[in-house]
Amino acid sequence: MKDNGYLDDRSRAGLHPIAELRGVSKRFGDVLAADNLDLSISSGEFLSFLGPSGCGKTTALRMLAGFETPTSGEVLIDDQVVNDLEAHRRPVNMVFQSYALFPHLTVEQNIGYGLRQQRPRLGKDTIREKVGQALDVVRLSGFEKRRIWEMSGGQQQRVALARAIVNQPKLLLLDEPLAALDRKLRKEMQIELQDLQRQIGITFVLVTHDQEEALSLSDRVCVMGEGRIIQIGTPQELYDSPRSRYVADFVGTSNFFEGRVTASGAGRATVVLKNGMPVEGRVTAEAAPAGEACVSVRPEQIRLSRSDRTGIEVVVHNRIFLGEHTEYLVRNGTLGDFLVLSPRQSELNDGPFNTGETAWASWEAGSAVVLEKS
Amino acid sequence: MRLYAIFVYLFLYTPIAIIALFSFNAGRHASQLQGFSLKWYGTALSNPFVMDALETSIVVGLIAATLASLFGTMAAVALQGVRGPVRALFDMMIYVAVMIPGIVIGIATLIALVTAFDHLNPWLAAIWPTQSAPQLSMGKLSLIGAHTMFTMALVIIIVRARLSGMDRALTEASADLYATPMTTFLRVTLPLIAPAILAGFLLSFTFSFDDFIIAFFVAGSETTLPIYVFSSIRRGVTPEINAIGTMVLAVSLVLLIIAQLILRRSDNR
Ligand SMILES: Nc1ncnc2c1ncn2[C@@H]1O[C@H](COP(=O)(O)OP(=O)(O)OP(=O)(O)O)[C@@H](O)[C@H]1O
Ligand SMILES: [Mg+2]
Numbered sequence: 001m002k003d004n005g006y007l008d009d010r011s012r013a014g015l016h017p018i019a020e021l022r023g024v025s026k027r028f029g030d031v032l033a034a035d036n037l038d039l040s041i042s043s044g045e046f047l048s049f050l051g052p053s054g055c056g057k058t059t060a061l062r063m064l065a066g067f068e069t070p071t072s073g074e075v076l077i078d079d080q081v082v083n084d085l086e087a088h089r090r091p092v093n094m095v096f097q098s099y100a101l102f103p104h105l106t107v108e109q110n111i112g113y114g115l116r117q118q119r120p121r122l123g124k125d126t127i128r129e130k131v132g133q134a135l136d137v138v139r140l141s142g143f144e145k146r147r148i149w150e151m152s153g154g155q156q157q158r159v160a161l162a163r164a165i166v167n168q169p170k171l172l173l174l175d176e177p178l179a180a181l182d183r184k185l186r187k188e189m190q191i192e193l194q195d196l197q198r199q200i201g202i203t204f205v206l207v208t209h210d211q212e213e214a215l216s217l218s219d220r221v222c223v224m225g226e227g228r229i230i231q232i233g234t235p236q237e238l239y240d241s242p243r244s245r246y247v248a249d250f251v252g253t254s255n256f257f258e259g260r261v262t263a264s265g266a267g268r269a270t271v272v273l274k275n276g277m278p279v280e281g282r283v284t285a286e287a288a289p290a291g292e293a294c295v296s297v298r299p300e301q302i303r304l305s306r307s308d309r310t311g312i313e314v315v316v317h318n319r320i321f322l323g324e325h326t327e328y329l330v331r332n333g334t335l336g337d338f339l340v341l342s343p344r345q346s347e348l349n350d351g352p353f354n355t356g357e358t359a360w361a362s363w364e365a366g367s368a369v370v371l372e373k374s
Numbered sequence: 375m376r377l378y379a380i381f382v383y384l385f386l387y388t389p390i391a392i393i394a395l396f397s398f399n400a401g402r403h404a405s406q407l408q409g410f411s412l413k414w415y416g417t418a419l420s421n422p423f424v425m426d427a428l429e430t431s432i433v434v435g436l437i438a439a440t441l442a443s444l445f446g447t448m449a450a451v452a453l454q455g456v457r458g459p460v461r462a463l464f465d466m467m468i469y470v471a472v473m474i475p476g477i478v479i480g481i482a483t484l485i486a487l488v489t490a491f492d493h494l495n496p497w498l499a500a501i502w503p504t505q506s507a508p509q510l511s512m513g514k515l516s517l518i519g520a521h522t523m524f525t526m527a528l529v530i531i532i533v534r535a536r537l538s539g540m541d542r543a544l545t546e547a548s549a550d551l552y553a554t555p556m557t558t559f560l561r562v563t564l565p566l567i568a569p570a571i572l573a574g575f576l577l578s579f580t581f582s583f584d585d586f587i588i589a590f591f592v593a594g595s596e597t598t599l600p601i602y603v604f605s606s607i608r609r610g611v612t613p614e615i616n617a618i619g620t621m622v623l624a625v626s627l628v629l630l631i632i633a634q635l636i637l638r639r640s641d642n643r
Contacts, residue, residue: 088549088554
């Protein structure tokens with residue numbers, strides 16, 4: 001049973017799907033780059049494909065754009081099966097990772113390229129006006145006559161964006177559009193992207209392997225692995241209720257404690273950890289795991305204490321001061337190392353802890369998630 | 375190693391330098407320098423046989439280079455879509471075409487054309503309405519044909535290098551922006567490979583303009599500049615010949631340098 005996340009989300013219920021993948025697979029020789037993808041993209045949403053390198057994110061995007069034909073399954077745009085529709089006939093636009101700006105054309109000509117292909121032809125003035133508006137949106141007015149190589153990386157990125165949005169596509173596809181930018185510029189562009197999407201209301205599909213980027217920008221994130229969709233949900237759903245160890249590990253940071261399930265029911269399960277300690281956690285998958293399982297706990301949900309001697313006894317192994325938080329790497333003889341993130345507030349009450357000090361780690365029952373072992 | 379290289383270059387370029395030097399010699403004898411003069415250039419350029427040969431060379435060179443650029447570009451673009459063993463076969467044939475010595479191409483083209491003409495001429499005479507049917511024979515056309523075929527391989531290699539250096543995303547971006555494959559070719563691919571085509575054209579012209587060996591076999595009664603030079607030196611090396619040689623050299627060098635600059639500049643973009 002695969003969940004497409006679409007029906008779950010009441011805020012989007014009733015919205016029209018602008019594009020759909022139905023059982024789409026793509027094979028390159030021996031590599032199954034896309035494995036039975038099911039996905040429905042709602043009009044106006046900001047969706048991200050998130051996953052490690054080579055998991056098939058670009059392939060999924062290229063099938064939407066029309067650069068790859070699925071080996072099986074159907075791609076729909078606006079309720080029409082478009083498997084055999086060539087890229088130049090699809091009402092979608094793409095922002096390429098390398099930007100793919102035309103080096104022999106000016107900024108203005110690059111942005112107007114798509115408009116000039118429209119039939120019936122648009123008037124020169126209409127094109128100029130639309131290009132001007134698009135330049136305004138990406139804050140590049142005055143750069144019309146520049147050559148591409150005279151623009152900085154961030155500016156090129158915005159030209160690429162303008163070149164796509166000026167056509168008001170039904171779907172804007174972005175393949176790691178910010179990957180080539182330095183950290184500071186990337187942050188700025190992330191905010192701009194999000195503003196832009198709200199402002200123009202075009203559906204965005206973003207490919208990224210940066211989980212922070214996916215979580216901060218998207219309405220929904222589609223976590224992928226080895227050509228498959230592992231889980232789709234809002235950033236919060238993925239963070240709070242990962243359905244597999246893969247998602248818990250990939251989205252945010254998590255600690256995993258292995259053990260055996262001794263009891264389960266009503267969306268909860270009890271796991272006895274290797275040190276004999278029973279812990280309770282939520283079950284997020286359809287069925288509670290039987291036998292071997294692992295318990296996932298986010299570092300910020302673990303509390304370290306000196307006085308309250310409940311939970312897991314640990315030795316503080318390393319301490320990193322992060323300003324608002326302090327990150328501890330703690331060690332338990334049987335359970336191994338794990339991370340604890342203490343907010344400054346609790347540090348004032350019961351901290352800070354020094355390296356080598358013994359402390360007690362505990363968490364609220366509701367914050368742990370019981371998952372399949374792998 | 376340095377010294378060795380210097381000797382190699384001396385060996386290669388001394389004769390050329392001597393020809394250039396003696397082309398400016400005021401005296402008539404190739405054995406002694408008697409002061410600077412441009413008179414042999416004047417003599418060469420006012421010689422009707424030289425001018426005829428020059429005209430033939432330029433016409434043949436321009437037509438051959440144009441055809442080679444056109445077909446070479448078409449072949450390079452078409453080969454882009456070909457993969458696997460077929461591609462390997464074509465690649466091999468292109469490189470072989472460049473590496474085969476000119477004399478082999480000359481003889482092979484001669485034999486092929488003579489054989490073809492021998493078969494075609496009676497047939498042409500038979501279907502021709504009047505008595506005086508034209509005879510196919512060696513001449514400008516066979517020369518243009520041979521030069522086109524040989525230089526086409528050069529154009530293919532140069533244009534293909536440029537094509538494969540081109541970001542595939544550019545043509546995809548064009549398609550993504552609603553351009554048909556034809557529009558994409560005309561508005562994206564062609565402008566981007568234009569420098570390579572131009573460089574290929576210049577190299578082809580240079581090759582044709584310089585070529586003696588192939589021309590010697592297939593030119594029939596036509597005289598190109600290199601053929602004229604060759605036939606004149608059988609009557610002895612005159613300062614006039616030196617002047618012609620120097621001019622051919624200068625034209626070739628200038629074109630080659632321009633071609634290099636075009637390629638280099640387009641690579642930097
Ligand atoms: N044209 C192709 N021919 C052969 N194999 C391909 C082709 N395109 C992609 N693949 C393979 O398909 C798999 C998925 O590739 P894809 O580019 O979709 O990954 P990705 O998730 O975008 O990775 P990255 O984050 O590195 O860009 C990879 O194993 C890749 O090698
Ligand atoms: Mg990719």
